[in-house]
Amino acid sequence: MLRLPDFTYIRPRTLAEAAGVLQELGTEAMAVAGGTDVYPKMKRGQFTPRYLVSLSHVEEHRGIRREDGRGLWIGAGETLTAVAGHANVRREFPALAAAAGLVSTLQLRNAGTIGGNLFVDTRCNYYDQSFFWRQAVGFCLKKDGDICLVAPKSRVCLAICSSDTAPVLSSLNAEAVLVGARGSRQVPLETLYRDDGIDYLAKRPDELLQGVWLPEASFGWRNVYLKLRRRGSFDFPVLGVAAALRVGATGTCEAARIVLTAVASAPKVVEDAPRVLCGKPVDGAAIEEAAELAMRVSHPLDNADMDYWYRKRMTRVFVTRALRQLADAGAATAGPDAALV
């Protein structure tokens, strides 16, 4: 049996209390929701908390509801299964339903939460291994070592953002609500990510995600998510493309957002996409140009499944497919799993 190391299990009733406990216990404590990423990482010695602060008895980070004037609220403690199956999510934001429904497997989605997926640890072939493996090869920057095994000259860790839902929610301009020991705040979700494989979240360690708002202004956007991975289940993305477009009645593109996952330590916004897509119909030439731009800013490294140059080139293919779907459908389309199966 691969057992969990010893820890003290603390179950607060509110997020403020949980944040207080996290602040009090400092680096020796870690929050856990569904546990589907925390427990394997503890078993392999990647996470070594002495205290686990469980959110299982907290209620205020649950619920998915529509509020007129504010948008759609998605509690961070909702399971990925609940998000993927929710009628409002499926109708208005099929990209989010697809992304949540493509995380790992059904069993995992029944336990794992959307909050956990949004803040999921960055991944790397040299880090996501057993303790024995990492010890044998030599530890890396991200845990126990002082060198990056992907790029030995790199001073920062290059582990990749592996969330399926973060690029989608970023593409739809979602707002995150955080609760910390010093109070709560609401910020654009996109601003919570840093392109650093170790320090990948721009929030205080005691801050917990209560949920996200999909604002009123994001309703009506066509949206899609496409995911590249080797198998049709289990696997994390080795490339993910979230695309969202607001298209006017005449067919003119009014706003566009393309966000990539698994090509950097943070979700990667294709900053120039709106420049080439907006103000005209979403046609072949515009799609080609946006896809080319996306490929240019996509920098996969040799630290995940599949060749890095292939993942880079597939960025153009996937962005093309995503935008064609949005152009053709005229309405939001649930992205099929684009795994190579």
Add this chain to the structure above:
Amino acid sequence: MSDSETLTGKRLMRLRVNGEPQEVAAHVTHSLLEVLREEMGLTGTKHGCELGECGTCTVLVDGEPIYSCLMLAVEAEDRDVTTVEGLALQSRPHPLQRAFSDLGAAQCGYCIPGILLAAKALLDKQPNPARPDIEEALSGNLCRCTGYTKIIEAVEQAVGEMRG
């Protein structure tokens, strides 16, 4: 941490497994898988990767399939846990078990308890699933022997039998 509950060491847990309420003393850090197998003697639930990457430890919690290697037993308190031992109806095997046996859908058999439960969860919700539904429902369970064909056929046979 005034209102927080702090758990450490061993604890008397109230678990409801296969319809039977039981009290079991187990360590707070132990997974549901460890407690089922080691404290309750229910070794039908298998341990494979223990990292959520294989599916053989699948059990149902409140009717939903989950990986028991990734859930702490304390989190299963006061919830309904179903293991493969709870699949038979009285002394008669479940139609899924009969179909798997008839068709030789198990080879080494190690993945089968998890697959039976994942299939049961599907049939409980959707009594007449199409083949893609079955494939989707079983896509969180790896089998290294069969190539899945026999397994999917067995689920289809069970569907037919349960429909009568």
